[in-house]
Each structure stands twice: as structure tokens, then as C-alpha cells.
Amino acid sequence: MASPENFKRNPDVSWRTIEGQSVLVFNREGEIQVLNEVGTYVWEHMGEPIEIMARGIASEYDVSEEEALKDVEAFLEELKGSGAILPAEE
């Protein structure tokens, strides 16, 4: 199972949270991604165990912990695919 604690943010991706949404700038590719609120939560808490993150999301947004777990996993796959995150040991 993919978990945020196994990943770190790619240092070549610059970012800031602006008005509650994280903006990711992929410096080498020149692309930009704007995350929604839940995506921003995941991004800002990257490195935490997935259970804690899911609990945090469930308490802040109107979703169950199970749903949050699934969403986080799917989102991590997306972030991995885009190169926004790297394996933590790298």
C-alpha cells in the first residue's frame, strides 16, 4: 500500500499554498498544477503515516476514514506519476 510516509516532495518542484490551495511548479518541465483542498492537505502532510493522514482528512472534510484512505492512495499514485513526489529513501 502506498503511504505518504514512504515519499518526499521532489525538490525540483517548487510550491506554495496560496488561498488554501497548493500550487506546484515543475521546474524542469515548466508545468504547473493547482491542487484542491484535500490534495493540498495531502501535499502539506507528505511524510506522515497514511492512517494519520486519513484520520485528519476525515475530521476536516465530510468523508469517512476508509474513503479518505482510498483517495490518498489514488492521489499518491497520481503525484508519483507526475514526478511531484519521490521515494523517501532517494
Added chain:
Amino acid sequence: MDTPLSLLLNRAMGKAHPVYASMELTYTCNLACRFCYNPVQRKNQPRTIPPPAPSGEPLRFEEIIRLLDDLREMGVLYLTLTGGEPILHPDFWAIAYAAKERSFALRVFTNGASLTERTVERLAHLAPNCLEMSLHGATPGTAEALTQTKGSFERQIRALEWLRARDLRVFLKVVVTRLVEHELETIKAIGSRFGYPVFYDPVLTPSDDGQEYPLELKPSDEAIQRLYSASGLNIGNSPFEREPGQYHCGVGSGTIAVDPYGNIYPCVQWKEPVGNVRHGSLREMWEHAPLLEQVRAVSRALPTQLMTSVRDQAYCFHCPGLARLQTGDPSKPYTQALRVARIRREVAEKEIPLNGIETVSAAAHSD
């Protein structure tokens, strides 16, 4: 076109959240471009008053790092390192890496003539968001007439070869003057040869201390027409330039500028000091400085004012900083912007059929 990013940034600017910062690291430069607005250390310029003295000691490395921390804390995303030639700052690399570690999207302005193969290798390792490099001509004769520096063109072309080989993201920029206007298309071809887009800026600015020598190089109407014709060239100071008619350029609400001595300004074109980072907190200045309040009020009022005061407002880039420098009033239309707007409108009227009518006489709309 509205994108999620542009909507977000507009919302942020509406709440005075600074997104863009520009740091002039040094005024030292290896070139002496005749159009340069920086009055310090320029040679051979026809000045009527002596250049201003530096306003104190340059910021020390630790002060720059504190400034980076403050800018990060305030939420700035895009950080431009500029100058002079920023790479000539003795601590450039340490500053650039510190900025990267703080997750700024780094834009580095360079004239390219200062780059060596080793520097380009280091830039590739740094991986800034982009390099914005000036080109001054398509031939050594033209380029060096502007840079007043022998060998500058050859060094720039060599730099482009190294940058391409290292796959760095580069935007080429051309300040359009009468000296280079006959080579605009050839410069575009140079850009294409290296796979880099070229942006052309037809607006010359007086020097920061109000001297008008750069304006003596203004391009012809015909050159500006070529820029804006349908088959023309990319226009704009950089890929970050706004669309015409968008007067909310972010001055005072989305942008902030710092000079090598720690003076804070609303923008690099609006060089009225808000304060100095040595004498107060940057956040405090940003949130409470009376000057910034005034700048925001000017910026908010501009769209309505220009609707009535500028006839070709749909084609007009009005820079409040330049307006202030040239007329003393940031809201007042200034000659250069009006001239470019008029030419743009004439080109558009010739090229865009209106209700089946092929052309509209420019004379019918003359100012």
C-alpha cells in the same frame, strides 16, 4: 483565458497576497547596454545629471537569507534574481540554492555574456524554473553597438549552445530599439535554431533616476507594426507578461521588489522606496506601509480611469510605474503606451474583418 492558476492568483492579488518578488542582487554588469534603465555604473550615456550614489552598503549574505525566509513566510512563489548581472554577485550560487531550498520557483535574468561552460553546468544542477536571457542583435555589429562591449554577441551565442546542450529552460528577450529593429526576424530564427522562444518588448524605459537617454533609441512605427501583425512575433517582456487591457498588473498587491541595498519597492518599475529591510519587518511594511496602500488604490482605480482617458485602451499596456516615471502621475497615460496602443489598433483594424468588412480605415480613427 482563465485557468485554475490565473483565477487563484487573481483572487490572491485581490487580497494583497504577494506571489512575485524580484531581487536585484547587484548593479554590477559586464555589459553597458544603451537602453538600460539602471543608472548606476553605466558608461557613455548622455546624462544631464550625475548618476546617483549607492544608497548604502549592499545587503550581506545573512541579510539576504533572512529576506528569503520572510518572502517564503509571506507566501511568495516566484522569485526573480536580477541585477545588473545577478550571476556576478559573489554569493550568487549560495543565494540561488538557498532560494531553491525554500521552494521558490526561480527565474534568473541574465545577459548570457557572463556565462561560461562551468556556470551553465552549475545552472543545470540548480534547475531554476527558467532563465530569461537578453539578446541584443542577430549580428555582432548590432549587438555590440547596444551592449558597448566587444565580443558580447559571440559569448551569448556560445552560451546558448551550452544552455541547449544542458536542456535548460530559456526564454530569450529582445528590447526593441531602432538599432536592432531590422534584425527582429533573424533573432527569432536564432531562437528557433536553439529551440527557444523569443519575446520582444517595444517599450523603452527612462533610467530609474528619470534620465531619458534610453528613449532616444525608440523603434519606428513600422517595426512595431511588424511585431503586432498576425504573422508577427511574440510580444511581451516575458512569458509572465499580462494580456493587454489587464491593468491589474499586481503592483503593490501581488509583486514586491528589493534592490541590492535592501530598499523595498512596489515594483522594479515603481522605484519609490516603501522602506528598507534593515529598518523594519518586511511583512509589517507589506501590510501597513502607507505608500503601498496608495499604490493599491491607484491600481484598483486604473481600469475605470483608463476606460475614459485612453482611446485605444483595449490595446494598451499601461504600466503605472512607467507612467509615474514619465509623467509624475501613475494614472496618467504616457506617450509610449499610447503610441504602441495606436499602432496595435491600426494593425488589428487592417487585419480583422468586422462584420464582413475587410478593412477599417485607420485614418477614420486617428487620434
